[in-house]
Amino acid sequence: MTASIRTLLGASALCATGLAASAETTLTIATVNNGDMIRMQGLAADFTAAHPDIKLDWVVLEENVLRQRVTQDIATKGGQFDVMTIGTYEVPIWAAQDWLEPLDGLSEAYDVEDILPAIRGGLSIDGTLYAAPFYGESSMVMYRKDLMEKAGMEMPEAPTWDDIAAAAEAMTDKDAEIYGICLRGKAGWGENMAFLTAAANSFGARWFDMEWQPQFDGEAWKTTLTTYLDLMNNYGPPGASSNGFNENLALFQSGKCGMWIDATVAASFVTNPDDSSVADQVGFALAPDAGLGKRGNWLWAWTLGIPAGTDAPEEAKTFIEWATSKDYLALVAEKEGWANVPPGTRTSLYENADYTAAAPFAEMTLKSMQAADPTDPAVDPVPYTGVQFVAIPEFQGIGTAVGQQFSAALAGQVTAEQALANAQTLTEREMKRGGYIK
Known part of the structure; x- marks a missing residue:
């Protein structure tokens, strides 16, 4: 084999390796160190199994520290995170500053209209959703x-x-x-x-x-x-x-x-x-x-949003749709029981007899949110x-x-x-x- 052929083959192999590497996306996710978010991290293998081209890198922080880190990053366009855990305070303010990617184009199965109206309204501007609620609370x-x-x-x-x-x-x-x-x-x-x-x-x-x-x-x-x-x-x-x-x-x-x-x-x-x-x-x-x-x-919701300027907006949206979907609630129910699913986001959850039977707090949670x-x-x-x-x-x-x-x-x-x-x-x-x- 001549040196020129070896060089050409080596270049081809390198090029193929580069293509493989570029086909894989790593999402850096900033989230809070509470039980529901830690459970999401533990169940994320379900997501990566379905999306082997997306890897997840978790940054889990105490509540006050999380707020400081994500606020500083988004205000300075630091680009550290692809998905941010933020609340109903930040979403409308940041969306008005064009700091968040709109969550339009979510699948029909996601069923945006199923999100509780008070929660959906607080995360939207002119009918456009700018973050998806992971759980809601009063x-x-x-x-x-x-x-x-x-x-x-x-x-x-x-x-x-x-x-x-x-x-x-x-x-x-x-x-x-x-x-x-x-x-x-x-x-x-x-x-x-x-x-x-x-x-x-x-x-x-x-x-x-x-x-x-x-x-x-x-x-x-x-x-x-x-x-x-x-x-x-x-x-x-x-x-x-x-x-x-x-x-x-x-x-x-x-x-x-x-x-x-x-x-x-x-x-x-x-x-x-x-x-x-x-x-x-x-x-x-x-x-x-x-x-x-x-x-x-x-009235509060911890939500998942995408900072404007991320180089992986579609992959980030794919993850958020998974983590805040009806299917995710069913996954938690299968693994942990209905009482442990993230509450306070979807009308259908409070119409689910399996959930209301397993969660003695369901009615009081909904009454509190409505108050x-x-x-x-x-x-x-x-x-x-x-x-x-x-x-x-x-x-x-x-x-x-x-x-x-x-x-x-x-x-x-x-x-x-x-x-x-x-x-x-x-x-x-x-x-x-x-x-x-x-």
């Missing part, structure tokens, strides 16, 4: 039925904050390391401020009046924060200012919380006997109110949309800064009055910088 009360019975009490289906305080006191047994109530204390616009903003709505508070003036110097916010601090200081676990969703979930599953007001998505985790020591003793109720016509519950209205979140009129957040770009920074003040109050570093005054000052400053007020 918030509700999860409580220990055995401890309530021991205290001679019964939890109403629609409790007031007074009912919550009485139950928390009755269930607390600090000698046995049982705390009557567990609530988020970790600072973050999507951590403690998700809970506190939703709670504030029920007490008649709001972030801004109709002229965008901050409202932390009003009585309603004072009532909100002092109620929260009283509950946590008297009946909550130690070190609560560091506790977010995952930390409180672990406390509840280990039997240390009498009551937990948090995301409805947690219901499948606290009732799973493989993970929860109190699985057979969990009851559910609507988030509390103060008699003013609004409940302290939120939250992002277009009318507060007792008094507001100029913004969003139940547990304010849908303006500045909120991510402002909400976290206010959350740090309230977390400091929970830790005893500042008084409630100081925290509220600081929240008012910093929010006024940022709203002036943003041009909302003078």
Whole structure:
């Protein structure tokens, strides 16, 4: 064989290798470290078996860190991710900035119209979907039925904050390391401020009046924060200012919380006997109110979106369609049982008798989601949309800064009055910088 022929054959082999390599796409997926997303990662072999030309590279992060990373990446066009786990706060804001690829052209079998209207509407602009919901949630009360019975009490289906305080006191047994109530204390616009903003709505508070003036110097916010601090200081676990969703979930599953007001998505985790020591003793109720016509519950969806500029938009869309489809729900049901499918996204799920029979929390989840209205979140009129957040770009920074003040109050570093005054000052400053007020 001559050198020239060997060279030609070698070049052909190299070229063939290059074609094979270019035919394979790697999707880098940023997601949050909660149970449903970790389960998705574990089931992804089903996707790659059907799509051997697509490889998946997972970046799994704690909630606050995820938000920082994906926001920085998309705002700077960093191009680190092909699929991002984002929420109902980011999607409409980012879509309006042309930062997200539209999810048009999804298959007929995907059935976009099956997505719950409130969730679909929050992820769309002019009827175009910009992210697909992996799961949807509101918030509700999860409580220990055995401890309530021991205290001679019964939890109403629609409790007031007074009912919550009485139950928390009755269930607390600090000698046995049982705390009557567990609530988020970790600072973050999507951590403690998700809970506190939703709670504030029920007490008649709001972030801004109709002229965008901050409202932390009003009585309603004072009532909100002092109620929260009283509950946590008297009946909550130690070190609560560091506790977010995952930390409180672990406390509840280990039997240390009498009551937990948090995301409805947690219901499948606290009732799973493989993970929860109190699985057979969990009851559910609507988030509390103060008699003013609004409940302290939120509306949220963790969604999968495609950043504009990815070099694999079609492959990313293919993955998202798989992960948020009816077939994925059926896959989870087959592997893990119907009670563990991602909730809160599809009408058909709540019409499925297998699901409603397996999930004792299904009805309360749907009622809670229907009780939250992002277009009318507060007792008094507001100029913004969003139940547990304010849908303006500045909120991510402002909400976290206010959350740090309230977390400091929970830790005893500042008084409630100081925290509220600081929240008012910093929010006024940022709203002036943003041009909302003078």
